[in-house]
Amino acid sequence: MNDHNFFASAPQGLLELLADELRALGATAIRLQPAGVYFRxxxxxxxxxxxxxxxxxxxxxEIAVGPARDADELYTTVQRVDWxxxxxxxxxxxxxxxxANPAIVHTRYGAQRVKDAxxxxxxxxxxxxxxxxVRRPDVRVSVHLRKPSGHGIKGMFQETSHDEAVISIDLAGEGLHRRGWREDGVEAPIKENLAAGVLLRAGWPALAAAGAPLVDPMCGSGTLLIExxxxxxxxxxGLSREYFGFQAWRGHQPAIWSELMTEARARAAIGISKVPPIFxxxxxxxxxxxxxxNAARAGLGGRIRVERRELAELVAPETGPSGHDRECMGLVATNPPYGERLGVRADMPALYELLGERLRAQFGGWxxxxxxxxxxxxxxxxxRAERRHVLYNGAIPVNLLRFEIPREAPPPRAYVRSEGGxxxxxxxRKNRKQLGSWAARNGIEAYRVYDSDIPEYAVAVDVYRDWALVQEYAAPAEIDPVRAAARLREALRVIPxxxxxxxxxxxCKRRERAKGGGQYGRRDxxxxxxxxxxxxxxxxxxLTDYLDTGLFLDHRETRALVGKLARGQRFLNLFAYTGTASVYAGKGGALSTTTVDMSSTYCxxxxxxxxxxxxxxxxHRVVEAECREFMAxxxxxxxLIFLDPPTFSNSKKxxxxxxxxxDHVELIRAAVRLLExxxxxxxxxxxxxFRLDEERLADLEIEELSATTIPKDFARSPKIHKVWRIEAGR
Known part of the structure; x- marks a missing residue:
């Protein structure tokens, strides 16, 4: 039977494991490359x-190798294959x-020339x-430009003294991390092949063979559990996959594949009873x-136990007698939320500290x-990590840390703040003491306690009763993102x-310009x-689901002004958001309130x-409508009318x-037409x-109130908003 050249790609940090895996499958002539492993x-x-x-x-x-010094030569090389x-x-x-090479610098152009050929x-x-x-073709052709290596198919083409193209059939067709059990269109924070790499690095095969349990305390959609x-x-x-790239390939040999599938099904049927306790x-x-x-779709219904439990409640599961004396009690494997997964929920240092506390307290010997x-x-x-491996979750480098948890928990290491911290x-502490007393006297439970007072810690901190909202300002491009992230994490240690x-x-949230003008887009x-x-x-x-919380703290004095002016008046609140100004008007004695916003959520x-x-x-009516259409x-x-429009909006509504x-002149005039x-x-x-166009509004009586509407807790940000009192001219 003829041997072929193959190439298997894998995430960085897993290539040695992949080489061992391929060797165990029978591969020969194995060579590691930066993005994968060659084998025969x-x-x-x-x-x-x-x-x-x-x-x-x-x-x-691999089906061919040939010269590709430029696009024309690439075209000729591809055409010499009988497709x-x-x-x-x-x-x-x-x-x-x-x-790429000097003549073919764009991969899209190279792909186009291959397709044309x-x-x-x-x-x-x-x-x-x-x-x-492009999604699920019958045959996916892969072409890679490289310098001549002396490897590959011999004798098919003679001219390989310059850049060459390696032409291959993608037998997988799509990423092999797609095992077939995850619901279509749902991505996981960690790909399945990386999850498998984590488990192999952690020695899970030997532990599983010994009957040791596994626990993932932050399991997400269950990727680590299922792997x-x-x-x-x-x-x-690959047993649950419905699609491979070779199934419609004309070189496919169905009999070989059928035999392999029969063997795989038989091994799975035998092995299903060997699943140790997994939580x-x-x-x-x-x-x-x-x-x-996902576990049910993966053929593991009832074999994995998944429960809702906060990390603070984590305890080692009762797994019963092991039947033998083993040194390791089990394996805790987890991918804690970070980056986009964490974005608006909790601070990362506290999360990892809590994980460490639960591991020391509950999982001694694991x-x-x-x-x-x-x-x-x-x-x-x-x-103390006994081993560290740098892996890549897509393009994101992550550290896999492996621990032997002492049977007797050592005391946790104290956190020592830096000089800046x-x-x-x-x-x-100083701001909370001063502003807390002021807030208590005025019946205020939500206020700003810090706003980049120390430039290196570029965050705003708002207190909401016994909660804190930390808003990170996106760092300028010239700021080292690693240093900025470290300062944010230190701030999140200090703030509690x-x-x-x-x-x-x-x-914790990040404040930056919303894409597409979505000021209030849902985040969680x-x-x-x-x-x-x-x-x-x-x-x-x-505090969690949206960029803003439903209460603009800097408008506290503006709302109070509305309340004072509302007595005996019919009140209209345009672009009303969550209706807080309407509440002030109603509590201030308004005859009626009309609250208008085009968002059903905010209405x-x-x-x-x-x-x-x-x-x-x-x-007290609430109207779901686009405000300009409502006014028309x-x-x-x-x-009394309160008009607080967004800076920009391109909503589909x-x-x-x-x-x-x-647009403010037309907007103000439309509102003034509704005044008594x-x-x-x-x-x-x-x-x-913003600059108010007073020239085009010269017939109106206008008084700027901006300075008088800045609350005490926003005194450091006097430009945070602008406010005007406007009346029709007499």
């Missing part, structure tokens, strides 16, 4: 690698191209050509539901394998101590609402705020694009570069 063997070996490799991303079958032997005439193909060959030989399908179970029960990772926990009920569903984005977070665990601690707030009640799905007092009103805030939120404050009945058709007149600088004689319009904007 019969076609059956390529099939076996697709079916059994837990680490490979793709498996490529009728590979691609069905009425089938589909896709081309992936990697590498293949299609032109079919057209020249009969006029019927395959179509292109661990499949390793333990000898189930081929997954997560505080997110949606994650728990997804993990259970092994642990923990992924951390950097070593500082790894040190927060408080255990100590200065931040002292500033927060300085404010005497539990670390689990510190929420926690749905938790917290009630806070502010002067005469009570308001529901959400519902406004109704809850009104009801929370006893403002019920038809005199509204027949009622109002004694409105016609065109709104820009407050460009002697009525007042309060106009506000948070656009710092």
């Amino acid at each position: 063997g019969p076609l059956a070996l390529g099939y076996r690698a697709c079916l059994w490799s837990r680490l490979a991303g793709r498996v490529l079958l 009728r032997q590979h691609i069905p005439t009425r089938g589909t193909l896709a081309v992936e191209f990697t590498g 293949i299609v032109d060959q079919f057209n020249a030989r009969g006029g019927i050509r395959p179509d292109v399908d 661990a179970a499949h390793i333990a029960c000898d189930r081929a990772p 997954g926990f997560d505080g997110d009920p949606a994650a728990v539901k997804a993990a259970i569903a 092994k642990a394998a923990v992924l951390a984005p950097d070593l500082e977070l790894g040190r927060a665990i408080g255990l 100590e200065a931040l601690f002292n500033r927060l 101590d300085a404010l005497e707030i539990p670390a689990g009640q510190v929420v 799905d926690a749905g938790d609402l917290l009630e806070v007092r502010e002067g005469p009103g009570r308001f529901l805030v959400n 519902a939120w406004a109704r809850r705020n009104l009801e929370l404050n006893g403002l019920r009945g038809p005199q 058709r509204e027949l009622r007149r109002y004694g 409105m016609a065109g694009v709104f820009d407050v600088q460009r 004689r002697g009525g007042v319009l309060i106009f506000s904007t948070n656009y710092r570069r």
Whole structure:
């Protein structure tokens, strides 16, 4: 049986493991390359690698190597392959191209020339050509440019003294991390082949064979759990896949594949009873539901136990007698949330510290394998790592830290603040003491306690009762992102101590320009609402799900002004958001309130705020409408109008694009037309570069109130908003 050249790709940090895996499958002539492993063997070996490799991303079958000094030579080399032997005439193909040389610098251009060469060959030989399908083609062709290596197919082409193209058939067709059990369209924080690499590095196969349990305390959608179970029960990772790139390839040998599949099914049937106890926990009920569903699709229904449990509640599971004396009690393997997964929920140092505390307290004698984005977070665990491996989750480098957890827990290492951290601690303590007394006297439970007072710690910190919201300002491009991230993590260590707030009640977000103008886009799905007092009103805030919380703290004095002016008036709140100004107006004695916003979410939120404050009945109406359209058709007149439009909006619910600088004159005039004689319009904007066009509004009586509406806790940011009182001219 003829041997072929193959190439298997894999994430960096796993290539040695992949080489060992391929060697165990029967591969020979193994050579490690920066992005994968070259090997040789019969076609059956390529099939076996697709079916059994837990680490490979793709498996490529080399079919030709030829010169490609420029695009024309690449075209000629590709045409010298008889593509009728590979691609069905009425089938589909896709081309992936990697590498570059001075004449071919764009991969898209290289792929286009390869596709042209293949299609032109079919057209020249009969006029019927395959179509292109980039998602799931019958045959995916891979072409890689490289310097001549002396390896590859010998004698097929003679001229290989310059840059050459390696032409391959992608036997996988799509990434082999797609095992077939995850729901379509749902991505995981960690790819399946990387999860398998974590488990192999941690020595899980030997532990599983000995019956040791595995625990993932932050299991997410269950990737580590399922990979661990499949390793333990000898189930081929490709057994559930419905699609491979060789199935419609004209060189495919179905008999070989059928034999391999029969063997894999038999091994899985035998091995399923060998799954040791595997436990997954997560505080997110949606994650728990997804993990259970994924396990069922992976053929592991009832074999993995998944429960909702917060990390602070983590205890070692009762697994019963092991039947033998083993040194290791089990393995804790986890990928704690970080980056986008963590974004708005909790601070990372506290999370890793809590993980370390639970490991020391509950898992003495166990092994642990923990992924951390950097070593500082790894040190927060408080255990000395016996081994460290740098792996890549896509393009993101992560550290796999392996621990032997002492049977007797050592005391946790104390955190020592840096000089900057100590200065931040002292500033927060001072501000909280001063502003806390002022807030208590004024019945305020939500206020800003820090706003980049120390430039190196570029965050805003708002207190919401016994919670803190930390908003990180995106660092300028010239700031080292690693240093900025380290300062943020230090700030998140300091803030709970300085404010005497539990670390689990510190929420972190990043403030930056929203893409597509989405000011209030949804960020999470926690749905938790917290009630806070502010002067005469009570308001529901959400610290996790959106960039803003539902209560603009800097508008506290503006809302109070609305409340003073509202007595005996019909009040209209335009671009009302969560209706907080309507609450002030209602509590201030308004005859009626009308609250208008085009978001159904915020209209519902406004109704809850009104009801929370006893403002019920038809005199307090909430209207879901685009505000400019509402004003154009509204027949009622109002004694007081509050107009606080967004800076920019291109919402699908409105016609065109709104820009407050460009459109404010028309907007103000539309609002003024709805005023009763002697009525007042309060106009506000948070656009710092805004300039009111007083010339075009010269017939109106306008008074700027910006300076008088900046609250005490925003005194450091006097430009945070601008406010005007506007009346129709007499």
